[in-house]
Amino acid sequence: MVAFHTTFEQSNSTGFHLRILPLQIGGESSSSVSKPMNPRGKPIEQTTAVLVLLGVALFAVTPHVVVRAENPSPFPDPAILQTGDLIWPKKPGAIVPYNSRPGEASTGDRNRWETEKRGYLTELKKKPNPTDEEKRRYSLLQGMTYDQFAGQYLENRQPDAAAPLSTGVGSVGHVGIIQIQNGIPTVVEAMVGFGVRRLTYADWTKQRPGELVWLARLKDLSPEKRVAIADEAASYIGRPYRFWNFNLEDDSGFYCSKLAWLSILKGAGFPPDDQLNPHRVLWFSPKQLMGSHHLQFIVNPGNYGMPIRP
Numbered sequence: 001m002v003a004f005h006t007t008f009e010q011s012n013s014t015g016f017h018l019r020i021l022p023l024q025i026g027g028e029s030s031s032s033v034s035k036p037m038n039p040r041g042k043p044i045e046q047t048t049a050v051l052v053l054l055g056v057a058l059f060a061v062t063p064h065v066v067v068r069a070e071n072p073s074p075f076p077d078p079a080i081l082q083t084g085d086l087i088w089p090k091k092p093g094a095i096v097p098y099n100s101r102p103g104e105a106s107t108g109d110r111n112r113w114e115t116e117k118r119g120y121l122t123e124l125k126k127k128p129n130p131t132d133e134e135k136r137r138y139s140l141l142q143g144m145t146y147d148q149f150a151g152q153y154l155e156n157r158q159p160d161a162a163a164p165l166s167t168g169v170g171s172v173g174h175v176g177i178i179q180i181q182n183g184i185p186t187v188v189e190a191m192v193g194f195g196v197r198r199l200t201y202a203d204w205t206k207q208r209p210g211e212l213v214w215l216a217r218l219k220d221l222s223p224e225k226r227v228a229i230a231d232e233a234a235s236y237i238g239r240p241y242r243f244w245n246f247n248l249e250d251d252s253g254f255y256c257s258k259l260a261w262l263s264i265l266k267g268a269g270f271p272p273d274d275q276l277n278p279h280r281v282l283w284f285s286p287k288q289l290m291g292s293h294h295l296q297f298i299v300n301p302g303n304y305g306m307p308i309r310p
Helices: 046-061 108-127 132-142 146-155 201-206 221-235 256-268 286-290
Strands: 002-011 014-025 088-090 177-183 184-191 194-199 212-218 295-301
Touching: 046 132, 088 286, 108 146, 177 256, 184 201, 184 221, 184 256, 194 201, 194 295, 221 256, 256 286
Parallel strands: none
Antiparallel strands: 002 014, 088 177, 088 212, 177 184, 184 194, 212 295
């Protein structure tokens, strides 16, 4: 009987390859036959040797298929999205400008805010009978810097409070509402330059490469109320973006978290911050919305107001 003796030899081009040599293991006396030896120096039985060697040979000639896993998407799987969910985007380690455009804040964002603030204060000063909220707002905004604004709106920090050392520049300022239409997830949001609009979730994520996303769901709500929240938000599609509008029930214009606040109030029957008074001294921010005890987070990659590193 003839079996085969195998050796592995190194090749500079292909690494290791299998070499099979004929080996006679039957028909001669044991003294004249070189038998395969196991690692302990003992001869391997002929049948076992043949089976082992045939297995090695088959392994060597069988084509190998290597399946490479694709890079997972950083965004929540569309399959887990439900109508009425809330979604916050954030570019790691960067401030998302208050105007809600994807990407990082710039000097232009600071200058724009300062210009808008001066214009708003000029109009507020002309009012003959300002409300108590307006008087307090005028006092706060008059001396407020952009950095203090960023702390209040993007980090939910009081304007006169010092910034915690740990927050760095990891603040953000946008939120949208999920609406499933004919099985396709969409995002309803208020955006500067567009007003209230709706995008498919696929298009929304394409506009935010490299960003992290938080996803939350209002607790203990019926499917009907979740649908009502999204429908309410969608009913304002086409309304203008108005950041300097501090009445949360005024539906003539919206910023992102105001749209979410009013949609939840009308769709679910309660305000997400449990404050029924819509006349606010300052903005209701995306970070404030995130702190609502009515929310359960489905996707939470980290502290929304802290620097995030992927």
